[in-house]
Amino acid sequence: LFVGQAAANTAASADFDGNGEVGVPDFLLFIATFGSRQGDEKYEARYDLDGNGEIGVPDFLIFLDFFGQKVPPSSQLAVCDRTGAVRDSIVALAPVSTCGDVTAAHLAAIDSLRVNSASLTALKAGDFSGLTGLTKLNLFNNMLSSLPDGLFDDLQALTWLHLGRNQLTSIPSEVVKQTNLTSLWLWGNQLSGPVPVSELVKLSNLDTLSLSSNQFSGEIPVELTNLTNLTYLSLGGNQFSGSIPASELTKLSNLEALHLWGNQLSGPIPASELIKLPNLMVLNLSNNQLTGGIPTELGNLTNLQRLQLDRNTLSGEIPVELGNLSNLQRLYLYSNQLTGGIPIELGNLTNLQRLRLERNQLTGGIPIELGSLSNLTYLNLSRNQLSGGIPIELGNLTNLTYLNLGVNQLSGGIPIELGNLTNLASLAIWDNDLSGPIPVGFGNLTNLVRLSFGGNQLSGPLPVELGNLINLTYMTFWNNQLTGMIPPELGNLTNLTYLSLGDNALSGEIPQSLTGLMKLETFSFGGEGGLCAPSDPNIQMWLDGIENAHGPTCAPPGQREALVALYNATDGANWTNNTNWLTDNDISSWYGVEVSDASVTGLKLWDNNLTGEIPTELGNLSNLEKLEFDRNALSGSIPTELGNLTTLKVLALNNNALTGQIPTELGNLSNLEELNLHDNELSGTIPTELGNLSSLKALNIWNNQLSGEIPTELSNLSNLTRLNLHTNQFSGSIPTELGNLSNLEELTLYRNQLTGEIPAELGNLNNLRSLKLFGNELSGPVPVELGNLSNLEVMELVGNKLSGALPQSLTMLTKLERFNFGGEGGLCAPLDAAFQTWLQGIEDANGPTCLQ
The missing domain is CATH 3.80.10.10 (Ribonuclease Inhibitor)
Incomplete structure (x- = not known):
């Protein structure tokens, strides 16, 4: 047995000091850990040559097989020949100045190596050779798509491996060989298809596994629950579907963090099974397709520090039992379909730091008990149907940096106590029914970056104290009932990029001091009070430099007076x-x-x-x-x-x-x-x-x-x-000069007392469509030149003293639709067939035919 195990090792694995020979110094290093087990302080995996978790006699016998052997030089790639980023990281950890000075002993002494964010696209097989003492390897945030065979051959001591945010399309076989791994991070790659559980379960020592932000699909593989040492499991940001396999997950009795966010999981939350994970501190099921209510049983997970159920389609009320989660630091229930009131029991969560309930259908008032959450830094209750006043108790939340109560039905005044929240960076109470003045104490909120009060019924002036908020980049007061002039002190807000004051009753002119707001990109103003920008060149030039500026310029002197004079002179009251x-x-x-x-x-x-x-x-x-x-x-x-x-x-x-x-x-x-x-x-x-x-x-x-x-x-x-x-x-007479009006389309001179002949020059009006001369005292023949009016549609000559036969040239007027002629002078249409055919083709033609 021991000989077989020795064959699986090499002399290099027993060359603990890395001097190229297995000898007495290596024996002394080995014997110092003899008798230790995994978990003991002096235990080191590199001395556990048979990999059974205990350094004992079998390891000593393996060591004896290699005693006295030399390590072939070819087993290690020269440090100077390694990939540049790896080489530089090794040199930075060794007590030498150049890569040529790094010895095998230096390599063996390195226990943690970071080659992250180095733009690596590939590695060499020998890049990590000789690093026999390495326990932690960080290759995070590179561009690796694969790993070469043999890359980790010398890394028998490796327990922590981070390959997150690379471009891996499959889990490299080199990774699966590292059976001593306890932490494996593969998130943010391009892994797809089903999870290769048959390979991953070989890593039986894993306590941390992160496969999030990939493209895995199918159902969550229950075989992962064979990794019974897991305390952290992250499968979020994939394409997993189906229900949560809660009954199998109960095998992971040591689990402390479960991340299933950002998938396509459906069905209810299986709380009756999840409560069998008593050590659970993080439960993140956000951004799925979960339905049903929030189970009351979740209140039994008393070790929970983070509960994230946001962005699902959960319905019903928030269980009061969540008030039992005394260790909770984050509670995210936003973007669901929750109804009912906010439970006062949430005021018991004294360790809570972030509470997000926005984008639901919650009703009723804001519980005053929330004012007891002294550790709260983030509170978002926006886009619900909350009513009543803003509790003054919220002024006790002095650690708050973010408060958003916007888009509700809150009424009453703004509590002056909110001026105590001096750590606030963002305050939003827009689109409610709040009234009364803006508290001057808000000028103390000098950490504010965003202030949004638009869409209320606030009245009174803009406090000059707002000029103290020098960190503001965004400020809106649109659509209120504010009056008075803009305080010049707002010119102190030199970091502003967005300022909206429109639809109020503010009056006067924009102060010159605002021209100091050189970062402003959006500025809207104006309203019933007549607030306007003076025509002063400095202010107009400043406004022209703002990408989105909307508001009136002050009217020049005399304009309003002229309009008032018009109103009075023309009985404006009865318009x-x-x-x-x-x-x-x-x-x-x-x-x-x-x-x-x-x-x-x-x-x-x-x-x-x-x-x-x-x-x-x-x-x-x-x-x-x-x-x-x-x-x-x-x-x-x-x-x-x-x-x-x-x-x-x-x-x-x-x-x-x-x-x-x-x-x-x-x-x-x-x-x-x-x-x-x-x-x-x-x-x-x-x-x-x-x-x-x-x-x-x-x-x-x-x-x-x-x-x-x-x-x-x-x-x-x-x-x-x-x-x-x-x-x-x-x-x-008709002026002959009218024939010069080459763009004329309509000439109507009828029902006057004009005399003389029709000027031949009218034949120059090529664009004329209508010529109406009837009802005058014109005489003489119709000029043949009128036949040039090729665009003419209407010609009225009746009721004059014109004489003679109509000229044959008129038959060229092919667009004519109405033609009336005749009168005392005997004007008539010739008898010839061609003329009569033309005349009959006119839709509305009236006048006598010549007798001969």
């Missing part, structure tokens, strides 16, 4: 809609008022029952782009001051009762694109100055009492597409 007008709200919230960069850019009050006269003060709105007062009952004249609005693009005053002349000053509106003055009682002539409106696209002044000749200056409006002057009292 159809006057929402927010004359309030302290930002003017951008006033109905019909559009604001950009703090300036009024639009007034859209059409069909809103405005009466009275347009006030001259509107001429002060120097950035106005749209003025739309159409379909009201405005009277009086158009103020000449509107000519000051040089940025105006749309002026719509149509469908009112305006009188007087069109102001010549409107010719100053060089950006005007649309002028709608139709359906009023305007008189006088068209100002020649309107010919200066180079951007104008639509001139609509029909249905007034305008007279005089059509100004030739209108031919300067090169962008014009619509010219509608009908139903007035214009006289004289």
Whole structure:
């Protein structure tokens, strides 16, 4: 038997001092441990040559077989020839300066070697040769996908091996050979498929096994329970399915930590079996698909320090029996479907450090008994349906660093006692029904990094003491009822990256001191109180540098006054809609008022029952782009001051009762694109100055009492597409210059007193779709050039004194859909077949045919 065991060893295994020969020094080292057993202080596995856990006579006889033998030099890879990171780690532990100076004795004396986080992708077979005394090897966080054969041949003493966070796809055979291992860490690799239990059970001395964060699948193998020495078992973060094999797990009577988190385990928690593990200190079943209630029997696991059942679909109430777990330090029940109240018995867990009950459906109040948990550092009760007030007793939890009560139905004031929690780094009570002021004592919470009070009904000012919280990076007070001005002291919060003050009743201007917040990435402000950013260049430049900045710029002087004048002059009290007008709200919230960069850019009050006269003060709105007062009952004249609005693009005053002349000053509106003055009682002539409106696209002044000749200056409006002057009292001839309006699509001059012939130049209007000249006193023949209007769809010539036969060129108007002609002058359609065929092809054509 002993000879056989000796054959399994080599001379190197008996060369304890590593000097290349098995001799008296090795004997003296061996005899010093003679008689010891595994667990004794002087026991060392390398002297246990037969591996039976006891250093005795059989080991001595094996040693004698090698006594006097020399260790072949080739049995060890020279240290300088080993993988670089291994070589460097060995040299760092040996009392030498270079790899060439490392002796076999130095190698044999090393008991712990760390080659972790070294970016290793491969190892050499001899990298660990000669390390006969090594008990602990750390290869964590490398990129190893496999291990070479023979890598651990000299590591008979190895008991602790960490291969976590590598790229292993299978458990290397070299690992399974290490039967003395007590701790094996393989988490964070790429191991998949079923667990190779037939190999792992060979490691019968294991007390720690971590296979978490891999891709193992199938059911949890019950064969693992043959590793009866296990005290720590982690299978979390895999793809295990099925139920928890609790009855088999009871074989692991020494188990202290069980990690099954992050799998696809289903069914109820088998508490009746789990309570047979009396030494259990950690039970982590989080992030599975477990259902049913939390078993009351878990209250019998009195050694538990961590209970994590979060992120399942557990339902029912929290058992009061959990209050018996007097050693508990962490209780995680969040993200389930738990209902009912928070048991007051949880106040008995005096060792509790972290309590997470968020994202459930818990109701009722927050128990005052939680204020007894003096060791608590983390408390999260958010996203439930908790009601009532915040207990003042929470102010006793002076070790708290995190408190989140957000998204509940809590009411009442914020207890000033929370100002005692000076270790807090995060305080969140957002989205509740809390009211009253912000306690000034919160200025003492100088360790705060995050402060979230948004979505409540808090009132009063922002305390200047908040400026003491210099570690803050995140602060929100959005959607409350806060008033007053922003304290300049907030400029001290130079670490802020997120600040939300919007939807309050804060007033005044943003203080200059905030420009010191150079790390700010998000800033929202504004609300009913009129809080705004001054147009000061420094503040505007600062705001421009913030990635997400939202809020109004303070209106330039005179704007609000102009709007007030409009309200008063047009009987604003009786408007159809006057929402927010004359309030302290930002003017951008006033109905019909559009604001950009703090300036009024639009007034859209059409069909809103405005009466009275347009006030001259509107001429002060120097950035106005749209003025739309159409379909009201405005009277009086158009103020000449509107000519000051040089940025105006749309002026719509149509469908009112305006009188007087069109102001010549409107010719100053060089950006005007649309002028709608139709359906009023305007008189006088068209100002020649309107010919200066180079951007104008639509001139609509029909249905007034305008007279005089059509100004030739209108031919300067090169962008014009619509010219509608009908139903007035214009006289004289149609200006030939109108033929220059190459973009014109619509020309309506009907129901006036125009005379003379139709200008041949109108045939140049290639884009014209509608030509309406009826109801005038036009005479002469229809110009043949009108046949060039290939896009024409409507032509109305009736009710004039035009004469002669229609020109044959009109048959080129293939898009014509409506054509009315005739009148006192005898205008008629020729008899020839081609013309008549064309005429009959028009959907709506009316007019006489020539007699011959």
